[in-house]
Amino acid sequence: MKNLLKVENLSVAFPFDTGDKKAVIDMNFELHEHDFVGLVGESGCGKSVAAQTIMGLQHPKAIIKSGSIELMEEEIIHSSPEKWQQLRGRKISMIFQEPMNSLNPLMKVGRQIEEVLEIHFDFSKERRKEIVVDTMKKVGLRNTEEIYEWYPHELSGGMQQRIMIAMALVANPRVLIADEPTTAIDATIQTQILKLFKDIEDLYRGAVLFISHDLKLVSKICKRIMVMYAGRIIEEGDINAIINTPKHPYTKGLLKAIPDYKKRGQPLYNIPGQVTPLKDRIEIGCPFYKRCESRMKICREVFPKTSDFGNQKVCCHLYDN
Numbered sequence: 520m521k522n523l524l525k526v527e528n529l530s531v532a533f534p535f536d537t538g539d540k541k542a543v544i545d546m547n548f549e550l551h552e553h554d555f556v557g558l559v560g561e562s563g564c565g566k567s568v569a570a571q572t573i574m575g576l577q578h579p580k581a582i583i584k585s586g587s588i589e590l591m592e593e594e595i596i597h598s599s600p601e602k603w604q605q606l607r608g609r610k611i612s613m614i615f616q617e618p619m620n621s622l623n624p625l626m627k628v629g630r631q632i633e634e635v636l637e638i639h640f641d642f643s644k645e646r647r648k649e650i651v652v653d654t655m656k657k658v659g660l661r662n663t664e665e666i667y668e669w670y671p672h673e674l675s676g677g678m679q680q681r682i683m684i685a686m687a688l689v690a691n692p693r694v695l696i697a698d699e700p701t702t703a704i705d706a707t708i709q710t711q712i713l714k715l716f717k718d719i720e721d722l723y724r725g726a727v728l729f730i731s732h733d734l735k736l737v738s739k740i741c742k743r744i745m746v747m748y749a750g751r752i753i754e755e756g757d758i759n760a761i762i763n764t765p766k767h768p769y770t771k772g773l774l775k776a777i778p779d780y781k782k783r784g785q786p787l788y789n790i791p792g793q794v795t796p797l798k799d800r801i802e803i804g805c806p807f808y809k810r811c812e813s814r815m816k817i818c819r820e821v822f823p824k825t826s827d828f829g830n831q832k833v834c835c836h837l838y839d840n
């Protein structure tokens with residue numbers, strides 16, 4: 520299958536008084552056509568920093584320490600602003616958590632979707648409108664001709680997020696990154712938006728990277744999962760392998776922390792402790808050491824190698840041979 524996105528040895532740091540601290544460390548992954556991959560971890564683990572770097576939208580203070588990002592076999596990591604303008608929307612798109620912060624409050628939503636087409640194609644006005652209306656239908660909006668004329672504040676949160684998804688998809692990009700796309704939406708609408716993501720998979724022959732802190736939610740729609748902790752992917756694999764036979768103590772903890780109706784009345788499990796704030800992190804040993812119930816002496820000193828189980832990979836000394 521065709522390789523659409525290839526991230527290799529990506530490390531991104533931020534400057535602190537204590538020195539540059541890496542929020543993303545040696546990240547490696549590939550997305551192929553029809554991939555639907557979840558990137559999961561607690562907030563502050565580096566998911567958004569990775570996504571923003573892949574989109575060329577990293578914080579001005581972020582320092583790319585190393586790595587390569589190939590989009591459809593083209594290196595893009597140090598692209599110029601003009602180049603990014605060509606890539607974003609057309610080859611790679613992103614959907615953010617808060618639609619209201621991303622939409623222009625003063626512009627009709629239909630026009631906002633149309634603008635993406637204007638940047639990338641020479642279509643006539645009529646053709647553009649046709650494509651916009653068609654895309655609005657595909658993302659589950661009804662009365663599209665009417666909604667085209669509305670301003671963002673006239674739409675519900677769920678509808679705003681559908682507009683964002685339409686904007687992301689209208690120019691038919693090959694890679695779609697969704698960063699917590701349902702977190703700011705109420706629970707009932709969340710289910711509908713998730714269903715829409717499943718439909719997107721059929722609608723369009725690209726790849727989706729779906730970012731969330733919610734492992735349960737990701738397991739409902741993704742085929743493959745990468746679990747991130749303190750800047751590193753510490754476990755990844757097929758959804759069934761990760762859910763049924765998690766290997767990393769952190770993944771096990773995340774699964775154990777999912778509320779289970781069968782255990783009603785019992786206290787909810789929480790992984791002990793907290794992720795070390797970025798400014799205090801040291802890159803020695805296993806980053807999960809302080810919170811791990813299975814830690815050993817070696818874990819404090821040596822970062823574990825990756826053990827490969829075929830459909831699952833894990834970075835933990837418990838699997839050293």
Ligand code: SF4
Binds near residue numbers: 768807808
């Ligand atoms: Fe726990 Fe050691 Fe595995 Fe880290 S390497 S997760 S500390 S057992």
Ligand code: MG
Binds near residue numbers: 562
């Ligand atoms: Mg985030």
